Amino acid sequence: MNTQEIITTAEEHLFHTYNRYQISLDRGEGVHLYDADGKEYVDFGAGIAVFALGYNNKEYNDALKAQIDKLIHTSNYFYNEPAAKAAKAITEVSGMDRVFFTNSGTEAIEGAIKLAKKYAYLKDDSTDHEIIAMQHSFHGRSMGALAVTGNRHYQEAFGPMIPGIKFAQYNNLASVEELVNDKTCAIIFETVQGEGGIYPAKPEFIKGVRKLCDEKGILLILDEIQCGMGRTGTMFAYEQYGVKPDILTVAKALGCGVPVGAFLAREEVAKALVPGDHGTTYGGNPLACAAAVKALELFKKQNVLDNVKKVSAYLEKKLDEIVAEYDYVVERRGLGLMQGLEINTDVKDLKKVIAACLDNGLILFTAGTNVIRFVPPLVISEADVDEMITKLKKALA
Numbered sequence: 001m002n003t004q005e006i007i008t009t010a011e012e013h014l015f016h017t018y019n020r021y022q023i024s025l026d027r028g029e030g031v032h033l034y035d036a037d038g039k040e041y042v043d044f045g046a047g048i049a050v051f052a053l054g055y056n057n058k059e060y061n062d063a064l065k066a067q068i069d070k071l072i073h074t075s076n077y078f079y080n081e082p083a084a085k086a087a088k089a090i091t092e093v094s095g096m097d098r099v100f101f102t103n104s105g106t107e108a109i110e111g112a113i114k115l116a117k118k119y120a121y122l123k124d125d126s127t128d129h130e131i132i133a134m135q136h137s138f139h140g141r142s143m144g145a146l147a148v149t150g151n152r153h154y155q156e157a158f159g160p161m162i163p164g165i166k167f168a169q170y171n172n173l174a175s176v177e178e179l180v181n182d183k184t185c186a187i188i189f190e191t192v193q194g195e196g197g198i199y200p201a202k203p204e205f206i207k208g209v210r211k212l213c214d215e216k217g218i219l220l221i222l223d224e225i226q227c228g229m230g231r232t233g234t235m236f237a238y239e240q241y242g243v244k245p246d247i248l249t250v251a252k253a254l255g256c257g258v259p260v261g262a263f264l265a266r267e268e269v270a271k272a273l274v275p276g277d278h279g280t281t282y283g284g285n286p287l288a289c290a291a292a293v294k295a296l297e298l299f300k301k302q303n304v305l306d307n308v309k310k311v312s313a314y315l316e317k318k319l320d321e322i323v324a325e326y327d328y329v330v331e332r333r334g335l336g337l338m339q340g341l342e343i344n345t346d347v348k349d350l351k352k353v354i355a356a357c358l359d360n361g362l363i364l365f366t367a368g369t370n371v372i373r374f375v376p377p378l379v380i381s382e383a384d385v386d387e388m389i390t391k392l393k394k395a396l397a
């Protein structure tokens with residue numbers, strides 16, 4: 001099919017839940033993508049922070065092909081080697097004790113919410129526990145995850161939300177303290193807010209919430225679905241703050257392209273869930289887990305974290321130059337290879353900037369209503385940053 005046939009067929013049959021760009025992507029190589037007409041794009045979106053290792057990584061592809069030929073799916077009523085290995089690897093790098101594999105980020109959040117509620121139920125037998133979430137957060141589109149997503153626009157038509165959710169202001173400890181009562185079972189937030197506009201947690205906020213949780217016996221759920229898996233220069237962003245969550249959610253780059261997410265917890269919390277409490281047909285199947293195992297292996301082998309630290313310093317410098325150069329670029333925010341440029345949208349139309357980038361062969365996503373988001377594959381080089389900057393400047397001109 002040519003591009004027009006692909007678009008026409010898709011528009012005729014898919015739900016219209018996205019305003020898609022008039023581009024059909026066909027294949028990828030390293031940090032570049034190619035559309036159905038053969039046009040090349042440098043990719044600073046990575047399928048929304050997913051393809052950390054870049055496209056067409058031979059060792060990763062070979063591992064998946066080998067697993068496809070062996071066994072793609074069985075049932076969680078049996079054991080399988082990729083799931084055992086993936087569980088060992090992800091608990092080791094996160095410092096958590098146990099993991100439950102899901103198929104997506106939103107399901108990881110659902111599991112985290114259920115785990116927090118069950119843990120609290122075992123302590124006091126009550127079934128009206130509350131969770132504190134943050135304004136401008138994003139945790140996913142299923143009903144539980146949507147309920148803790150602090151964005152009225154996403155929630156409005158789908159009410160009623162699950163009860164007992166309260167919203168505090170991100171990076172405002174006092175606003176969290178105000179909402180805590182003896183029904184509070186968990187506090188959930190992203191270590192770096194993604195969709196909300198790329199806001200890293202302030203150290204005093206995350207440390208303060210951790211302390212509050214310890215004092216009151218509340219569980220801290222950190223959502224690292226977007227900022228985790230090396231994106232910020234450490235395997236998980238919380239490492240940089242010297243705190244650890246009680247429950248952690250991961251997805252996006254966990255499988256580097258194959259749908260797999262997870263929620264993890266420390267032992268005392270994890271044991272609250274017993275057979276019959278939670279399950280999934282596909283979650284943690286051999287193919288998904290083989291992807292996670294290989295991805296984690298390649299992170300070490302290719303020194304991905306070192307590359308993130310090195311290249312992100314360069315990216316920050318280049319983005320700071322753009323802030324200095326263009327009046328309507330308000331500021332840069334971010335951590336590692338998760339960066340945002342806030343645009344004064346009264347002066348510059350963000351949609352037009354992104355469209356001009358695509359014309360120039362650069363893929364970028366937005367975050368919130370006024371931020372250009374930079375979440376490239378974690379294997380990018382300084383030369384790739386230069387290519388991106390040249391194309392971005394052309395789009396800004």
Ligand SMILES: *Cc1c(COP(=O)(O)O)cnc(C)c1O
Pocket residue numbers: 104105106107109138139140141190194195223224225226227251252
């Ligand atoms: C993307 C995202 C989710 C939802 O993940 P899906 O796989 O799209 O369900 C949840 N939390 C954060 C922080 C995310 O960035």
